[in-house]
Amino acid sequence: MLASFLDPIETALFRRYGMRGSFVSSPYMTSTRERAKGATLITRWDAEFLRERDSARVIASDLAWAIASIAAVWLYMAFNTRSLFIATCGMFEILVSFPIALLIYRFIFRIPYVGNIQALSIFICLGIGADDVFVYFDAFRQSATEAEVGDALFDRLMYSTDRASKAIFVTSFTTTGAFLATAWSPITPLAAFGIVSATMIAVLFVVNVLLFPAALVLFARYFENMTWRQFLPASKEINESEIVESKELGRVERFFHGPFYQTLRRPFVRFVTIGAFTAMFIVAARFCVRLETPSKIERWYSSKHLVQQFSDRDQTAFLRSDDDLVVAVDVFWGLLGVDMSSVSQWDLASRGRLQLDESFDVSAEVSQVHILNSCLTLRHASCSSRGCRDGRLTRDVDCFMEAFRDYVGEENFPVPRDSFLDELWEFRSSSVGSRYAHQIGFRPNKNSGEPELFFVKVSTKSTLMHQAPASVSRGVHDEFEGLIRNLNEVAPDGVKSGSQTAYVAWTWMRMQETLVDNTFQGISICFCMAFVVLCISTGNVLVASICSVSVAGVVVSVLGIGVYRVMHWSLGIRETIAAVILIGLSVDYGVHLGNAYVEAPAAMKSRGDRTQYALATMGVSIVASAVTTVISGSILWLCTLQFFAKFAFLITTTIASSLVWALVFISLLLITLGPEGEDWKLKTICGWIGERACIMLEKLKNSRLEESSRTRGSRK
Incomplete structure (x- = not known):
């Protein structure tokens, strides 16, 4: 009925203002300004049904950008590898991993929840999957220049598999662990995102190890002597020249082997740059400490979207009174809370089972007086928290017991136990007491069917402002908790179960605190795990320590400088996810360089020679991986949902920061302090x-x- 009523209205409005959507855009992104010349009137409207339907439309259009991301990554893979065959095989591996991971998530883990945030896994795994392909293919390509590797295809394949599979396993393991750290979160969308992403990365590794060696065999036998622009065999002269070139370093390898390394090895450059990185680390760490949880719910749309315009301006300008600016707190008697023991984390529709206080009884005269005195205590309660204004905990108290006393007369209050429920029912049904009906809970008795009282509540307006950060809300919450605890200590039997709630305000406060806990918990788990894996992978504690310092530098740089200083964001859901992704993505590049440094040929004894070898062999893979991840993540800038669009900034800055810290900072420390021989x-x-x-x-x-x-x- 609602749909049939609103559909023609929406269609008429779209036609009136010339609002049109597209495959990747919502019609509500079109301006609703009058089309007449010089017109200044802007019309806005909002309805729950239309909002939900456009939300589905926006999600579908944003996910359509994943197709563009896939195409862009495939094109860059073809450009980098100079082989359409390798690019197609690599993209096939990535794409086939998505449905396999989702099947595992749904039917093996048996998790029914699917949310919008999980779409981010596609964009992230595109970059990680491309990284696996580049590492494997570059190892195969470089096997032609290694003196100890024979010219036989089997020898080259064994060398590539031995070198690449180890690096891919370590990076996949650490990244999977980083995402699994979010799986422990009590926040359902965050936990689901971590599980899906971790599953996709693990599947990516298995698929890559199983399929890519076969792809390399086919490439070497049928496609290696073809140009990358067309599937036509090259002439004999081109084949010979290509074979000669294959024995030499490529342009990127030559850059890292020559100019880049020669610049880093200069003493002045080394010490000045290391000092600059150290100063940046200290400054960024100080900014990180200042990060706070968001003071308001995150925006879902850009300011151009009609729904966001209505939310930002119309409600603020016209629909909110002074009372709406403060948090409402209700004090209950008779309710013990909600039993969530049988509720699944993944079932968002379930609200648990309400628990009643079987001993609740307000009909006694002392209990009536206690409720009345509680109203007076709430009205005059002082508050020392910085979230309270004017030293008061409440600004207004709406108490049914005070109105009930006036209704029966002060000389007749408290009402005798035998007649209390009848008097209260009559008061609740009267014109005076009907406004307090929501504070007096009656229900039919299971046996007799007669109305029985099962809860009462007193409503207050606190002095806490709406959308205060958790650090402010927590103090006011504790003040209310302390006051209720004191009231319960002196309460007579029957009303000792007093409790308080501010509904969404306290839920949002706990949500913010959980985000902070998850961030530091995830960073701690991932950082420790990354260090252990680096130690095992490189077999060298000093190299693992250098790479770990780089990971820490990436984390503080992105969160401190990027998030806090540049974007002025708070520590919200996307920042929490980013903090974990930071470690998962940034550790990859350090693993590649660290392993290459340790596994340098035995003839290379000095730190400089080993670092030069690591840069020449792994620099090209690191840069290619960074470019593909940036390409994949940058597509998110085009999304309508602000969650996706802002996440593009986090992905691109994470990759850029990881690239700089790995190629410059790690290389500098390896040249200066890297282990030699059997050291460390x-x-x-x-x-x-x-x-x-x-x-x-x-x-x-x-x-x-x-x-x-x-x-x-x-x-x-």
Whole structure:
């Protein structure tokens, strides 16, 4: 009925203002200004049904940009690898991983929840999947220049698989772990996003390891001697020249091997740049400390969208009174809360089971007086929290018991127990008491069917402003909790279960606190896990420590400088996700460089030679991976939903920061402090620890023997 009533109205409005949508745009993004020349009238409208339908329309249009992202990544893969075959195989691996991961998520993990935020997994995994392809293909391409690798296809394939699969496994493992850290979040969309993303990355690794070696075999046999622009065999002369060029470094490898490395190795450049990175780390860390949770709910649309215009201007300008600016707090008796034990985290429609206080009884005279005194206490309660104004906890109290006392007369209050419920029912049904009907809860008795009282409440207006940050709201919440606790301590039997709630205000406060907890919990888990994995992967504690410092630098740079200083954002849902993604994405580049440094040929003894080798072999893969992730994430700028559009900034800045910290900072520290020979190797450290442990055990054994000898001597 509602749909049939609003559909022609919406159609008429679209026609009246010339509002048209497209495959990637909502009609509500069109201006509703009068089309007459010089007109200044702007019409806005809002309806729940139209808002929900346009939300579905916007989500569909934003997800359509994923097609553009896939096409852009495929084109860049073809450009970078110079092979349409490799690019197509790589994109096939990425795309086939999405449905497999979703099937695992739905039928193995048995999670029914699907939300908008999970669409971000597609854009992120496009970049990560392309990174796997580049690492594998670059290893195969560089195998032709390695002296210890034979010319046989089998030898080249074994070299590529050995080098690439290890790097891909480590990066996939750390990134999967980073996303799984969000799976512990009590916030359902955040947990679902982490599980889906982690599953996709794990599946990507398995699919890549299983399929890409076969793709390389087909490429080497049928496509390696073809141009990348067309599937036509090249002439014999071109084949020979290409074979000669394949024995040399490519342009990007030559850049990292020559000019880039030669610049970094200069002492002045090294110490000045390391000092600059250190200063930036300190400044960014100080900005990170200032990050606070959002003071209001995040915007879903841009300011051009009609729904957002209505929300931003019309409600603020015309529909809100002074009372609407403060948080309403209700105090209940008779309700113990909501039992959520049987509610699944993934079932957002379930609200749990309301728990009633079986001992609740307000009919006693002392209980009536207690409720009345509680109203007086609430009205005159003081507050020392910075969230309260004028030192008061409440600005207004709406108390049914005061009105009930006036209704029956002060001389007749409190009402005798036997007649209290009848008098209260009559008061609730009267013209005076009907406005308090929501404060007096009657329900039919299960046995007799007669109305019985199961809760009462008192409504207050606190002095806390709406949309205050959690750090402010928490103090006011605790003041209310303390006041209710004191009232319950002196309450008579039957009304000892007083409780308070501010509904959305307290829920939003807890949501903000959970976001902060998740951020630091996720960062701590991911950082520790990344360090352990780096130690195991590189086999060198010093290299792992250098890469870990780089990861920390990326985190503070993006959150402190990018989020706090440049964009002036708060620590909301997208920033919480970004904090975890930061570690997952930034650790990849450090792993590539660290492994290449450690696995440099034995003939390369010095720090400089090893760093130069790492840059030449892995620099091209790192840059290609960064470009594809930026291309994939940048498509999000075009989305209508602000959540997606703003996430584009977080992805691009994360990748840019990771690229700089990895290629410059890690390289500088490896040139300056990198391990040489057996220094800082895990097996060396473990051997030293084992040797020291044996020495200590030997000393302990000798001391016990000496003590035993002295004991026997004293007995003799």
